[in-house]
Amino acid sequence: MNGTDRRATIRDLLQSRPLSVAELAQRYGVSESTIRRDLSRLSESGEIVRTYGGAVSSAGEEQPLQERELLARREKEAIARAAEAHAAGGGLVLLDAGTTVGALAARLAARGGVTVATSGLTSINELAGVPGVELIVLGGTVRRLSLGMVGPLAEAAVARLTARAVFLGADGVVAGRGICEARPEQAALKELMISRSRSVFVLADAGKLGREESYWWAGFEAPWTLITDDGATDRQLAPFHADPLCTVEVAEVGG
Template identity: 60%
Template structure:
């Protein structure tokens, strides 16, 4: 493959999702240094934005939930397995919208004696047939791109409950700023979820670590746990390890 063709394909891939240097090197069967040179050129041309250990498009479009379901499936499954360790019998849980939290909901479908309150139609579908889980769905406006419920109706319902733990997704997560999202309504609902829960868990695959492309933020100003996958680069995780209020849990991928 010619260098120009590879760079064009990298640019087009990044328009669909953020990607790591390691993943790109494996995909195009070239060295890490070659990929870094490609990214440097694309960055200089204004086509992409470099991130810790990878890159994203300079003008990204938000992928739909169905598109996200095809991305990082093994990583999301591993994160869900690790997150499940924090669930206890009798817990009342808040589950955010999104595919990674939806993967956790799928694992909880075999549980009994827990209550789940969710703003995500993905989690609703995963738990709808579970006899052992009491399922409560927040009302509100459906955000079609993510199949999440948002707005004043969802927020009003949420103010009437408290939870043992909340499991949040995000478009990006930064150690010093919290969670970023595409819309103000998403960030507002997450802030309220954080207020109503005793324990906070953020489920984010490696592509979300250090990503700050969203303009709306949910600050996390008390202890919380980041659950990510083994593909997260050490330099990307360093700011999280440096903050005493953040616990980092790395979800190992299953051995092949």
Template identity: 50%
Template sequence: MHPTGTRAAHHAPGNARQLGSRHRREEIYRLATTSGLTSVEELAATFDVTASTIRRDLATLTAEGRLARTYGGAMALLAHPESSLRQRLGEAYDAKRAIARWAAGQVRAGETVLLDAGSTVGVLAHELRTVTPLTVATTGLTSLEALAGLDQIHVECLGGTLRHLSRGFVGPLTEAALERMTFDRAFLGADGVTADGGICEAGLDQTRLKELMARRADAVYVLAHAAKLGHRPFHSWARLPAPWTLVTDDDVRPEAVAPFVAAGVDVVVVDPSGRAERA
């Protein structure tokens, strides 16, 4: 959050004090979407109203599904709407396929592998069809569909509550199943990934699950194409225990890779043929 009168005041309209309640709420929403977290105190100062008035405005915006209340303020829910898995499957497909090919090459026959939900991990599941015998546990419907019917791949579904947008399972049942297994390798997806924050996702249920996944595997890989590095679309984070490997594509800029290398992350950059270099 920002101190009273800083960023929110900078973006506020010149006639903020004359705004009616409806227009004020629209401005509050705009400030939340541009500034991220917004506090009651700074909003009250910006619009020259009481904190109680701001709390009523926030309650209205929350009831409309436009903001999420936080301790002492609010954050925008719709600033970066979460894409569906169907939408993401067509994004950067060549990069995802190259990443998946390299990742599949790390898996050895006879291993037990954990696959996250997500589009890039779903492509990886297709690439693993020739690595047999294999045991695969997954939270993703896309991976389940890719591996169904293959006699030499034993599949464990880590069921729970289905998130329809990501076509993945989350929640206490999924977490309980994870606690009963260990894995040679875990492959995780991400909506965004940073060197200081870890994996960024739309909800805390997803980030908690990814942290549990990382703790249950000997080797952890995060599969993220170049556009996701340094990207912070949401406010939920999964911190990963070191060491872990970031696998990305060769569209990535050196300045985007540098913070990960400095943080001790093993970074693999894959070209379209699936050949890789370590940063």
């Protein structure tokens, strides 16, 4: 196998899982220095991302929030409409960071009469100063890509709350496993939000169902509700319907 063909197959393999230099060298029967040169060329072209001792597919990179705002906008609006009914009714609601949860925050701002605690700057911008909205801002370190607050300050604030409901976003959601995120501090904050809330809702468009490119997970040990859009196929939804802890709600996007 020549170098061009080897690099093409390496790129394809990395779409399934991260691989180390040693694994790749053994697989192709070449030296580790040869693999490192292959990975450097693939990285320079933007096809992969180098990691310590190996590489991952660039398809698994976390997108900046500004880019994610442009994706599946109609689907996110439909999910937010469906979630709004669950956010009404008094009591404190927790809002995660992210664009879909931000769409819910915009609807709550128009509605008023809610108490919201949030770690997302998108939701804060929608809700700050709105009459009829009591806004609690969770402190912490702001992540540049997600514009969400994480870390010990955010976790300490959540630990002092009891929420009627939490609305979570995710990089991906997998039935029986949970929601995945790019960084451990994101997953840790979500797990704490789940533990401090009576009802749990995950807002995820169809493109996120079954996705597990990110490495850090927050799982579910109690009942939760998935709210997705009507672009989700029966095959995508089947594992969630089979999960005894999960209730599936499908939002109609419309024309």
